[in-house]
Amino acid sequence: MIHMKIEKLPSGSYRIRKMYKGQMYTVVFNEKPTQKEAMQAMAAEPDKIKSKKYHLTFTEAAQQYTETKEHVLSPKTVKEYLEIPSRLTDDFTNKPIYDITQIDIQKEINILAKTLAPKTIRNYHGFISSVLGMFRPEMNISTTLPQKIKNEPYIPTDEDIKRLLQAAQGSMFEIPIKLACYGLRRSEICSLTIDDLNGNTLAIDSAKVLDKNNQWVEKQTKTTASTREIVISPQLADLIREHGYIYKGHPNSITKHMNRLQDELNMPHFSLHKLRHYFASYMSSLNIPEADILEMGGWETDYVMKNVYRHTMKDKLKTSQDKASNALSKILF
Structure with a gap:
């Protein structure tokens, strides 16, 4: 006859445990059970757990x-x-x-x-x-999903950036907007402190995000690639040191302020995140290698870069088409 080990717990209760098909089953009793009671309780435990799992919503x-x-x-x-x-x-x-x-x-x-x-x-x-x-790891899921919509992101122009920065000059939002033009995410900007600035180099290794309780918390950067150092202009570094901080306001206030400025300037609305796309597009126009742009912007994959390149290439294609049309017109007419 198989005897089950009955353990007495510090609480005064009694416990029996058994491994079955790779899973440990445990039954606790208020009073010490007999061997027969222990065997019966353990025999019923897998079915109880299976039934409980089955009714899990x-x-x-x-x-x-x-x-x-x-x-x-x-x-x-x-x-x-x-x-x-x-x-x-x-x-x-x-x-x-x-x-x-x-x-x-x-x-x-x-x-x-x-x-x-x-x-x-x-x-x-x-x-x-x-x-x-x-x-349910055995379940084969094959769902028909709606077709992706080809989204042509609006990338701010040089003129948009100049007008926006001029309007933001002297405000608490000037530094965050300028840093976004260097490819920083809002979460990264809001997490930076003056201690992260060394000369003209900013060390980015954290981000400020909302947690499950709707509280703003500090965490590691979005991806491993996001942890990086970027070089900013001496003028921007001096401006940060002059202020003594980078940004102390609420993260959402940056977007609200940008929207107000865009209304006043009668320009298209674009988010702070779109300045990351502007950064990638502008770096591309300077013929900076894609790998360097990815590293500076903290992108882990080239998905965003491909979208930006498509936007940039479309502009270059239009210029090439105009040039070809003008050249041919001189011959044909």
Whole structure:
């Protein structure tokens, strides 16, 4: 007869444990059980856990999925993951995870497609797939997603930048806007301090983002490539030292101030992040190698660069087309 080891815990309770198919099962008793009681309780435990798992809803599974990754994901990503279930339909989020079928996923995506952009839908679908992948790794997910929309980003012109900086001169937003023209993200700018400036070099190794409690917190930069050093102009370095800080306001205030200035100047609205695209475009026009631009801007992949290059090449193509047309007209007419 097999005897199970019964452990007495410091609390006075009794515990039995058993490894079965790679998983440890534990049963706790208030009073010391007999061997028969211990065997019966342990025999029933796998079925109890299986039943509990089976009734786990998508919302509950999503919560567990996010919790298991909370300390390896950025606070911003954790916040987004926790919010996604509330943006899905109740029919989907309340459904037991083991009852969800490919048809359920496709229906949910079809509903979302009525109001959300294709990029957002792809993000939501990626999250749904990841949650199901953790709890149901055997499930084959093959969803038809909405076609991507070719987005031609507005990249500010040199004239836009000059007018905007002139209007921001002397304000607390002048330095953040100028730093964005060096390819810095808003989160990076808001995390910088005067101690990060050494001569004309800024060390970028942190970012300020919203966490799951809607509190602004400091974290590591977005990617490994984002941790970098950039060289700024002596004039900007002196301006920072003169102020004694880089930026002390609320991150959202930069965007609001830019929008107000853009209205006053009657220019197209563009976000602070678009100045990163301006940086890449301007560096490209100076024929700086792509690898150097990626490193200076802290990009891990060339996805953004390809979009910027397409924009730059389109302008160059128009110039070439005009030049070719003028040359041919001299011969033909």
